[in-house]
Amino acid sequence: MASLSRRTAPALAPLAALTLALAGCSAIGGGEAAPTSSGDPARTTVTLVTHDSFGLSDGLIETFEQQTGMTVEIVQPGDAGALVNQLVLTKDAPLGDLVFGIDNTFASRAVEEGVVESFTPDVPAAEDAAQYAVEGSDALTAIDFGDVCLNVDHAWFTEHGVAEPATLDDLTRPEYKDLLVVPSAVTSSPGLAFLLATVGAKGEDGWEAYWQALVANGVKVSEGWSDAYYTDFSGGGGDGPRPVVLSYASSPPFTVPEGGEEPTTGALLDTCFRQVEYAGVLTGAANPEGARQLLTFLLSDEVQADIPTSMYMYPVSSAVDLPEEWARWAPLAQEPFEVAPADVDAHREEWLATWSEIVAG
Amino acid sequence: MRAAAAGRGLLWGLAVAVPLAFLGVFFAWPVVIMVARGFVVDGALDLSGFADVFSRPRTWRIVGLTLAQAGTATLVSVVLGVPGAYVLHRRTFPGRAAVRALVTVPFVLPTVVVGVAFRSLLVDGGPLGFLRLDGTFTAIVAALVFFNYAVVVRSVGGLWERLDPRAEQAARALGATPWRAFRTVTLPALTPAIASAASLVFLFSATAFGTVLVLGGLRFGTVETEIWVQTTQFLDLRAAAVLSVVQLVVVAAALLVAGRTRSRRERALTLSEPVATVRPLALRRPHGTPPGDGHALALGAAALTAGVVVLLALPLVNLVARSLRTPDGWGLDHYAALAAPADTLGVTPLEAAVTSVRVAVDATLIALVVGGLVALVVSRRPRRAVGRRAVAGLDALFMLPLGVSAVTVGFGFLLSLHQPFGLDVDLRTSPVLVPVAQAVVAVPLVVRTVLPVLRAVDPRLREAAATLGAAPGRVLATVDLPLAVRSLGLAVGFAFAASLGEFGATSFLVRPDRPTLPVVVFRLIGRPGEASYGTALAASVLLAVLTAGIVAACERLRAGSPGGDW
Numbered sequence: 041m042a043s044l045s046r047r048t049a050p051a052l053a054p055l056a057a058l059t060l061a062l063a064g065c066s067a068i069g070g071g072e073a074a075p076t077s078s079g080d081p082a083r084t085t086v087t088l089v090t091h092d093s094f095g096l097s098d099g100l101i102e103t104f105e106q107q108t109g110m111t112v113e114i115v116q117p118g119d120a121g122a123l124v125n126q127l128v129l130t131k132d133a134p135l136g137d138l139v140f141g142i143d144n145t146f147a148s149r150a151v152e153e154g155v156v157e158s159f160t161p162d163v164p165a166a167e168d169a170a171q172y173a174v175e176g177s178d179a180l181t182a183i184d185f186g187d188v189c190l191n192v193d194h195a196w197f198t199e200h201g202v203a204e205p206a207t208l209d210d211l212t213r214p215e216y217k218d219l220l221v222v223p224s225a226v227t228s229s230p231g232l233a234f235l236l237a238t239v240g241a242k243g244e245d246g247w248e249a250y251w252q253a254l255v256a257n258g259v260k261v262s263e264g265w266s267d268a269y270y271t272d273f274s275g276g277g278g279d280g281p282r283p284v285v286l287s288y289a290s291s292p293p294f295t296v297p298e299g300g301e302e303p304t305t306g307a308l309l310d311t312c313f314r315q316v317e318y319a320g321v322l323t324g325a326a327n328p329e330g331a332r333q334l335l336t337f338l339l340s341d342e343v344q345a346d347i348p349t350s351m352y353m354y355p356v357s358s359a360v361d362l363p364e365e366w367a368r369w370a371p372l373a374q375e376p377f378e379v380a381p382a383d384v385d386a387h388r389e390e391w392l393a394t395w396s397e398i399v400a401g
Numbered sequence: 402m403r404a405a406a407a408g409r410g411l412l413w414g415l416a417v418a419v420p421l422a423f424l425g426v427f428f429a430w431p432v433v434i435m436v437a438r439g440f441v442v443d444g445a446l447d448l449s450g451f452a453d454v455f456s457r458p459r460t461w462r463i464v465g466l467t468l469a470q471a472g473t474a475t476l477v478s479v480v481l482g483v484p485g486a487y488v489l490h491r492r493t494f495p496g497r498a499a500v501r502a503l504v505t506v507p508f509v510l511p512t513v514v515v516g517v518a519f520r521s522l523l524v525d526g527g528p529l530g531f532l533r534l535d536g537t538f539t540a541i542v543a544a545l546v547f548f549n550y551a552v553v554v555r556s557v558g559g560l561w562e563r564l565d566p567r568a569e570q571a572a573r574a575l576g577a578t579p580w581r582a583f584r585t586v587t588l589p590a591l592t593p594a595i596a597s598a599a600s601l602v603f604l605f606s607a608t609a610f611g612t613v614l615v616l617g618g619l620r621f622g623t624v625e626t627e628i629w630v631q632t633t634q635f636l637d638l639r640a641a642a643v644l645s646v647v648q649l650v651v652v653a654a655a656l657l658v659a660g661r662t663r664s665r666r667e668r669a670l671t672l673s674e675p676v677a678t679v680r681p682l683a684l685r686r687p688h689g690t691p692p693g694d695g696h697a698l699a700l701g702a703a704a705l706t707a708g709v710v711v712l713l714a715l716p717l718v719n720l721v722a723r724s725l726r727t728p729d730g731w732g733l734d735h736y737a738a739l740a741a742p743a744d745t746l747g748v749t750p751l752e753a754a755v756t757s758v759r760v761a762v763d764a765t766l767i768a769l770v771v772g773g774l775v776a777l778v779v780s781r782r783p784r785r786a787v788g789r790r791a792v793a794g795l796d797a798l799f800m801l802p803l804g805v806s807a808v809t810v811g812f813g814f815l816l817s818l819h820q821p822f823g824l825d826v827d828l829r830t831s832p833v834l835v836p837v838a839q840a841v842v843a844v845p846l847v848v849r850t851v852l853p854v855l856r857a858v859d860p861r862l863r864e865a866a867a868t869l870g871a872a873p874g875r876v877l878a879t880v881d882l883p884l885a886v887r888s889l890g891l892a893v894g895f896a897f898a899a900s901l902g903e904f905g906a907t908s909f910l911v912r913p914d915r916p917t918l919p920v921v922v923f924r925l926i927g928r929p930g931e932a933s934y935g936t937a938l939a940a941s942v943l944l945a946v947l948t949a950g951i952v953a954a955c956e957r958l959r960a961g962s963p964g965g966d967w
Binding site (some may be wrong): 092098115117130264280288289294297352 | 438515516520521526614615620633634637723726729742746812815819820829830908909910923924926927928929930931934
């Protein structure tokens with residue numbers, strides 16, 4: 041006995057101390073904010089289900105909370121694609137009251153599965169939003185949009201004495217061999233958007249041949265946007281080898297060097313696909329009224345004006361001003377390529393399977 | 402007497418029931434519900450998915466690739482890791498603790514970060530671009546070895562440092578060459594630890610997800626990446642369910658093989674205190690010893706290990722270097738940004754680090770209780786064959802969380818934890834779920850760490866205590882606990898580190914409004930602008946430093962005590 045305790049004491053003491061110290065900063069034990077107001081929590085809390093990239097500038101959500109007396113909870117269960125599928129799976133017991141971030145490549149699925157319910161907000165911006173409405177349904181309200189476009193590194197092209205490409209077809213020409221990197225359409229939503237741009241440009245019969253030409257011309261496929269932009273792209277700060285990357289029309293303003301005047305990159309506006317992000321009241325929401333108020337708030341001038349700086353998208357509202365650099369350096373495409381959401385939903389798997397075969401060889 | 406037996410039964414019953422209930426609610430039930438979704442169509446069982454999925458050539462290619470990637474990575478990890486275990490656990494040299502901590506860091510780095518660190522080395526024009534490895538099978542295997550080297554070093558090293566040297570000395574005295582003595586005496590004694598490590602490496606590699614996606618592009622994939630694509634992108638639950646079953650079969654087979662290899666060798670070991678076996682590593686042959694004393698062998702192992710450590714350090718150094726690069730040269734700007742509110746995240750990376758630590762504390766406590774109980778139960782050797790089989794089954798069962806897709810578990814949580822058992826709580830959106838999910842992953846690590854020590858307890862000690870009148874609880878407290886507690890430091894370190902770096906399960910939970918550090922890294926890296934990218938890299942370095950610090954601290958905690966299985 042004695043010898044055992046003598047041997048263990050030195051081992052036990054620091055362990056016990058550690059346990060005590062650690063228990064002091066436990067998360068479960070450490071004051072979880074309980075709803076302070078009395079009354080039905082379903083009515084005083086509104087839960088927003090959204091994707092990884094959601095965020096608003098400090099104070100905006102608080103403004104809404106002060107105006108309505110409700111508490112906003114935000115849950116973010118994954119990227120845009122996973123989000124819709126999770127909502128479909130949990131249809132009978134929704135994860136929250138309002139969803140934000142369903143894009144036009146998944147909108148049809150959300151509507152058809154009945155994940156969201158009919159609602160039209162009563163604010164001026166609703167009219168602007170209406171032009172992006174999903175055909176045959178008013179369950180989703182457009183909040184913001186953006187163009188997914190090829191970006192070029194100006195410096196690289198100047199240095200190598202090569203003219204910058206301008207169109208999708210240019211990328212299949214010999215002088216642009218091995219210069220393009222795009223994220224995978226299977227694992228990244230901008231990647232899928234670019235695949236759809238090519239479907240929109242070349243038609244359902246022509247896009248496969250186009251991709252075969254891209255592959256023959258040495259297109260590189262990376263896993264996600266950040267991988268392509270920061271590792272493979274020469275203008276993303278990582279000094280990668282490729283001067284053409286798939287990104288957004290809004291990316292160039294972020295490459296204005298400190299103290300500089302102009303961005304070092306530019307978007308090719310004839311290569312774009314327009315992504316629209318929607319919000320909708322979840323079917324079976326515990327607090328549908330709160331969801332409607334929050335959705336209406338997302339279309340308010342305050343939030344709409346904040347969207348470029350916080351979520352890097354363009355507001356649907358025509359009443360708010362864009363940040364100055366955006367107005368100068370991030371123009372939108374005049375004629376982005378389009379594919380109807382219903383078509384996307386009907387063919388997504390087939391297109392992705394074919395695309396994988398073409399690209400993986 | 403009868404009351405004592407009943408009490409003992411109740412105690413063991415509880416020790417089995419608590420972990421089983423935990424695993425059942427937070428692992429088995431969600432997985433079963435999720436897989437069942439894929440097999441039940443309109444209320445009827447539909448197994449046609451098997452025929453369908455197996456008729457796709459892609460499925461066979463993916464299964465083949467999974468086995469090839471995991472098999473190769475396991476082989477390479479073992480071949481490199483065994484000499485590493487010798488050098489880092491059987492020899493001393495200045496800076497050993499730092500090297501040990503360094504090789505552990507990759508194991509807990511988020512895969513997004515490893516992807517960046519690796520790919521920017523391998524990409525055309527990168528420091529190792531001339532090797533032309535970007536997007537190749539070799540790159541994936543290299544990354545898997547990068548992750549898992551520490552697993553082999555620790556498992557094997559932990560046993561090796563307390564292996565009684567006398568058997569080998571006897572062989573040498575009888576004229577065996579050092580190599581022959583190693584092959585015929587030491588290696589067989591190490592086999593259980595090697596098998597155990599190999600099975601862990603195989604499980605980690607076969608279910609690798611982010612690394613394979615980032616490094617392999619489209620051409621390479623694992624069953625795990627395929628499940629992820631089918632579930633999150635296509636919502637093809639039928640295909641995902643079939644693939645989950647395939648994965649389960651592969652994992653179970655691996656565990657079975659490892660279990661066999663382990664148990665066949667496990668008993669004949671005499672262990673001693675590490676103090677008696679660990680010698681300093683000297684570059685010169687110690688004065689007065691004859692040639693052929695194994696010095697060359699030791700030097701060879703040291704050289705190989707030094708090479709491996711340099712290779713492991715390359716991506717890490719690359720990461721640190723990139724985190725220090727600012728638009729105007731070198732600087733600490735990105736580190737300063739860690740404390741600044743990154744406006745739309747709602748938290749600063751530093752606050753996220755605090756959240757990570759707090760969550761990891763809870764996860765570690767849960768994992769210690771559950772894993773400790775499992776290890777306790779599994780360490781018994783019942784006399785009857787049925788009992789022995791049950792114990793072995795329980796052991797394998799608790800390894801499964803390492804081998805089942807995080808997507809399946811994550812989506813399973815969504816389906817099963819809304820008002821579980823009719824309780825009026827929505828666990829899906831509860832903050833409790835994050836540490837619980839991380840604990841599920843950490844439990845197998847705790848078991849593998851504590852179990853070998855408990856198994857090494859001579860049963861005669863317990864019997865003697867019982868004969869002297871000690872109640873079962875007292876036997877545990879006076880015989881098992883003191884010995885086990887010495888391996889707890891290591892278990893705490895690993896559970897903590899694994900939880901700190903955990904991303905797969907956490908990213909699927911719906912409650913990261915108080916995000917952990919890996920989640921913040923992931924979000925920052927997905928934003929435009931070099932500043933947020935730099936902050937993401939700095940945050941990754943912070944995560945690595947935190948991890949290395951904790952592992953090193955726990956090494957100190959267990960100083961002088963026998964290590965565990967890994």
